[in-house]
Amino acid sequence: MDQKRRNSTINATAFGAADALVLGTQGAGEKWVTGRRSKLFNTKTNIQIAAWNVRTGHHVGQKELIAAEIIKGKISIATLSELRITGSGTLAINPPEINETVALYYSGGDKREAGVGFMVSQLAAQSVVAFQPLSDRLAILSVDGPVKLHLFATALDSVPKRDVIILAGDLNAHVGADRTGWKETLGRFGHGNTNDNGLRLLSFAAANDLMIGNSIFQHPLKHRLTWRNPAGKDSAILDYVLINRRFRSTLGNVRVMRGFDCGSDHYLVRARLRLRLQRAKKRPTPPAKRDWARLRDPAVRRNFQVLLSNRFEALAPSNDVNEEQEQMSAAIIECAEPLCPPIRRRTQPWISDVCLDLVAERKRLKHVNFEEYRRLNREVRKQLKIARETHWNGVATEMEEAASRHEYQRLYQTIRRITGKSKVTNNTIKKADGTFANSPGEQLQRWREFFDQLYNHNAPAGPAPTPPNIKQAELPFLDIDPMITEVKAAIKSLKNGKAPGVDQITTEMLKAGGDVLVQRLHTLLGIIWTAEQVPEAWKKAIIVPILKKGDSR
Numbered sequence: 001m002d003q004k005r006r007n008s009t010i011n012a013t014a015f016g017a018a019d020a021l022v023l024g025t026q027g028a029g030e031k032w033v034t035g036r037r038s039k040l041f042n043t044k045t046n047i048q049i050a051a052w053n054v055r056t057g058h059h060v061g062q063k064e065l066i067a068a069e070i071i072k073g074k075i076s077i078a079t080l081s082e083l084r085i086t087g088s089g090t091l092a093i094n095p096p097e098i099n100e101t102v103a104l105y106y107s108g109g110d111k112r113e114a115g116v117g118f119m120v121s122q123l124a125a126q127s128v129v130a131f132q133p134l135s136d137r138l139a140i141l142s143v144d145g146p147v148k149l150h151l152f153a154t155a156l157d158s159v160p161k162r163d164v165i166i167l168a169g170d171l172n173a174h175v176g177a178d179r180t181g182w183k184e185t186l187g188r189f190g191h192g193n194t195n196d197n198g199l200r201l202l203s204f205a206a207a208n209d210l211m212i213g214n215s216i217f218q219h220p221l222k223h224r225l226t227w228r229n230p231a232g233k234d235s236a237i238l239d240y241v242l243i244n245r246r247f248r249s250t251l252g253n254v255r256v257m258r259g260f261d262c263g264s265d266h267y268l269v270r271a272r273l274r275l276r277l278q279r280a281k282k283r284p285t286p287p288a289k290r291d292w293a294r295l296r297d298p299a300v301r302r303n304f305q306v307l308l309s310n311r312f313e314a315l316a317p318s319n320d321v322n323e324e325q326e327q328m329s330a331a332i333i334e335c336a337e338p339l340c341p342p343i344r345r346r347t348q349p350w351i352s353d354v355c356l357d358l359v360a361e362r363k364r365l366k367h368v369n370f371e372e373y374r375r376l377n378r379e380v381r382k383q384l385k386i387a388r389e390t391h392w393n394g395v396a397t398e399m400e401e402a403a404s405r406h407e408y409q410r411l412y413q414t415i416r417r418i419t420g421k422s423k424v425t426n427n428t429i430k431k432a433d434g435t436f437a438n439s440p441g442e443q444l445q446r447w448r449e450f451f452d453q454l455y456n457h458n459a460p461a462g463p464a465p466t467p468p469n470i471k472q473a474e475l476p477f478l479d480i481d482p483m484i485t486e487v488k489a490a491i492k493s494l495k496n497g498k499a500p501g502v503d504q505i506t507t508e509m510l511k512a513g514g515d516v517l518v519q520r521l522h523t524l525l526g527i528i529w530t531a532e533q534v535p536e537a538w539k540k541a542i543i544v545p546i547l548k549k550g551d552s553r
Contacts, residue, residue, distance in 0.1 A: 068095035080117035187215030350391030
């Protein structure tokens with residue numbers, strides 16, 4: 001395959017106590033690659049993929065500390081095993097002291113056992129096509145499974161054979177250094193003896209034309225051993241990176257990174273790849289949220305009205321309904337935006353400096369004093385719990401103050417912030433037959449079918465029956481144009497803080513515009529009344545699916 005001409009998209013797969021990632025690149029000819037897409041990586045860029053048995057992601061602050069290590073190491077994609085998070089879904093993780101968010105896709109069971117995770121950087125997340133959690137042992141994107149290679153083989157069959165396939169993770173096997181009978185599968189730099197799990201892995205790799213990347217590159221032994229016994233005595237290679245032989249040249253290097261630490265007895269294994277991946281078709285960026293409440297301030301309101309008056313004077317009214325509505329809406333937004341700055345998302349990191357100092361000291365002692373390292377590991381967990389408790393006490397105080405001052409909007413915003421999980425967008429949905437809709441076209445068609453069944457019902461054959469003893473009210477025929485007093489009354493009755501429609505005109509704008517805006521809006525309504533035509537923008541509604549289980553399937 002000519003790598004310079006290949007267009008591809010992330011499509012990955014995975015299992016349960018041995019964490020593994022399969023990265024498949026989907027060809028541009030596939031039906032779900034639609035439209036022009038900007039390049040995410042190219043053949044001159046090294047993509048770094050990691051596999052890490054983190055032992056747990058459930059402990060307080062553990063996910064944030066793992067994310068910090070992933071970002072500092074410039075890892076694009078990391079598979080995490082023994083994550084031990086219940087349920088399945090996606091989370092946005094904000095690590096301490098780093099202005100970047102990583103996406104965590106996770107799949108677990110009902111208990112905090114096993115579980116797999118898939119953590120990607122902000123840039124790489126734009127290339128994820130689908131995430132399919134199947135159980136706490138199998139998820140499409142990252143693999144985590146003890147010795148159940150037959151389960152993985154089933155998942156591997158769904159990846160086109162012409163694609164680049166990478167299996168990376170803790171496979172709990174010793175493949176050894178003996179290449180007899182495995183020269184196409186095992187490289188020259190293996191280590192130790194082969195056990196039963198190692199033979200199964202070698203057989204599996206040979207059957208699927210995969211190579212064990214760890215054995216291809218020569219490194220000191222300490223940069224190949226991926227696990228150390230908690231007592232600090234025994235070490236072994238348990239984590240591997242495999243790639244299909246056809247694309248062996250895309251694998252640049254595989255080695256253990258001993259400087260990464262999250263309190264686990266496994267080291268992070270990093271692989272460098274030379275791939276060309278492309279992000280999915282870019283979607284329109286929603287407008288930035290602004291502090292429209294500032295328009296209630298008398299001084300800001302006066303400035304807004306002056307700007308509107310000058311803007312409307314330069315715009316002659318049009319007799320075309322759509323043109324008049326568009327230029328009026330554009331004028332309102334152009335005058336309001338300079339007065340209302342964007343709302344900046346406030347991240348309140350609760351992980352204290354004391355915790356971060358302990359984490360740094362723990363990392364320093366990992367290869368110096370293992371007993372002290374284990375003691376600090378317990379201390380880190382203790383201090384993280386204290387820091388979280390302090391944070392929640394502060395949130396409770398904030399809510400009490402908001403309630404006592406009758407600042408209900410602030411109160412409910414805080415409640416929503418603490419009760420809802422921070423999530424990233426997961427576009428994976430199921431079709432009517434239970435299979436996953438991966439392409440944008442399939443997803444759009446599925447939403448169309450869903451809402452068509454939900455809202456479009458067949459009309460009854462005859463006239464609707466009228467309940468007895470109830471007379472239908474006869475509405476008077478209106479033959480006069482809308483009055484300006486009606487426009488004022490309608491605006492006054494609107495509630496603040498409501499989401500705008502597609503024209504982005506908020507209640508605060510209409511109320512702050514005063515007589516200047518009322519006059520122009522009255523003119524537009526007169527044109528609509530005369531032409532008996534509604535602007536196209538007013539016919540469009542924004543539908544927001546509210547998922548019952550926090551799950552789009």
